[in-house]
Structures are given as C-alpha cells and as structure tokens.
Amino acid sequence: MLAAPLLRLARAAAFATVCVALGALAHVFAGGTVSAETATWGLGLSLLAALPATRRERGLPVILPLLAAVQAGMHVIFAAVDATPPGEAVVQHLHCAVPDFGMTVLHGAAVTLTAVWLAKGEAGAWAILRLLGARVIRLLIAWPEPEPAAGHHPVPVFPDVLRLRSAMLRAAVSRRGPPAVVSSL
Template sequence: MRARLPLRLVRSIAFTVVCVGLAVLGHRAAGGSGPASWAVVAGCAGVVLAAVLAAGRERSPRTVIGLLLAAQVVLHQLFGASGGAGSPLSLHISHGQGLGAGLGMVIAHLTATLITGWWLAQGESLLWSVLRRVGTRAVRRLSRLLALLGADAAHLPPPAGRAPLRLTPSRARHDLRHTVSRRGPPLPAAS
C-alpha cells in the first residue's frame, strides 16, 4: 500500500514534531537554554522534507528508529553550531568536561531516541493496520453495492494483501495431475 500526499504530510509532520521536540528538550535539559530559533526552523524544514520523501509506504521499526537517530545526530550538530547548549556529538574531552559527560550525553541521546523511535514505530504499525482494515471494508461494501445495482464486481481490485484466485483449465489439469490421493478402505480393527 502506498501513501498519497495528504497521508505523507500528516505522518511527516508528526515525525517532525516528535523528532525536533526531542532534540530541543534534550538541549534545554543539557544546558538550560534552547537552540536559536533559526536553527529550530531549519531543523524542522529539513526533517519534514526528509520525512515526506521517506513516508511513501509503511516503514519497519528498524527504519523508523534509524531515521530518527540520523535526524537526532544532524539536529544535535545544527543546534550545537547555532550557539545552543551542548557540543557536537563526539567523545572528546573538552574544557571542564571529562569523558564521562560526553559519554553521558551520547547515552542519553541514544536512550531517548530508541524509546521515542519504538513509540513512533508502534504508531506507524497501528496506522497502517487501521488503513488496511478500513480499505478492505470499503472495497467489500462497494462490491456489495455494485452487486445490488447489478454491476459486475469482477472489475474491482482484490482487497490489499490478497491475490485473486484465477483457475484456468490448464492450471486445473496441472493441479489435478500432481495431486495424490491416499484415501482407501478403512483398515480392519486390530484385536
């Protein structure tokens, strides 16, 4: 099932709000001040553009978490360059900060990203499940309506995920020729 533009935009905006919100909250928690407003706007624009391009179909949890992690790294770099709290994502020892503080920031980013990515992936799975159910019901109701009106329902596409069963005469002969029947008379009862 492919997503059309309105669904892509809604999913992309939801992903962007969660992704950029997570990055801004992380920077506020790390340094008390958030990134510059131009950096937040640029980050939102970049994430929504990437998300629209990736939102063409259902994505696996691994893909959702991977995209969120990549976006978090880019946003962290952007927010660090804008003069916001935090330094670029690395494990270097900076002035007044030991290796533990840098490692702690990386672990905090990864933990928050994994939890949020799992949450987004569950929402993605639920959304597509609902869309498949609604689509299947709509096709069934439309075929019933067409049957009531006397139209041929054979022209409708099959419900998503199901291939139409077409049994041609040559296919039927092939299937029957390779069918083995092991049924015979019952065996006598063992005494």
C-alpha cells in the same frame, strides 16, 4: 500498499515534529536554549530527511537509523547555534557540537524509545488504513443494484467473497490467546 502524497506529507510532518520536539526538549533540559528560528530550520531539515522514506510502510529497521541521524543533526544544529555569539558565523563553532559520552548515551536511549514508539504508531496507522480500505470495499460490494427495467432479467453477479475476507484478515490484528510461554508447554 503505497501512500498517497497527502498521507506521505502528514507522516513526514509527524516524524519531523517528533524529532524537533525530542531534540529541543533534550537540549533545553541539558541547559541550552533553542530559538524559534533554529527549531524551524530543524523542522524543515527533518521533514526533508523523512519525506523520501514515507513512500510505503516502514518498520523499526528503517525508522531507528533515520531518527538517529536526524537527532545527531539536531544536536549539531542546536549546540552550534547555542555556542555562537551574536554576529559570528555558526560554522566557526561546530567544534562545540561534539557530544560527550553521557550525552551520547542519553541521545541513544531517547532515540531508541522514540523509534519504537514511532514504529508502533506506523504499524497502527497502516493497519487502520487497511481495515478502512476493506470496509469501503465491503460497502461498495454490498451497495444495492438499481431495479432492472421491466422485461429485462440481469445475470446475478456474486462478489469475490474470499478476496474480501482475505483483505479483512490481513488488516486484523489479533492479540488473543495464551502467552507464548504457556502455549509452548
């Protein structure tokens, strides 16, 4: 199922907001500062990076590397701007943006947890959209037909119940049943 442009923009905006918030909070937690202008630039760059990936549903294999790349970019932007004295070019201070081992491990842990969280949210959002789509179809099929004119006998039309049931089952998420360990015994 392909996403509509407004849904694509909303998903990219959510991704970019999470990226900038995670990067800015981690940077401030490590002792740096983040200006509103720098955060805005980071938000714009994250949005541009995420928009091409929002055409259809994405899982962890796509979200994790994209989030890692954007977080690396956020780190470089925030560290370089933070290390640049007023009046100097940011490019001259890019060498300050190389993270040490501890920071790399913390970024990796934060990126992994956030990517799992975003992937679960992505799957949930698409499941809701599929379920809503199936319900709208069911409502359209069950819509009452207008009364036929006197003397006119229309041929009854039966909806394709199996196709509707299949669409509804694809949208259902079932977590019922025993744990996998018990069921394999």
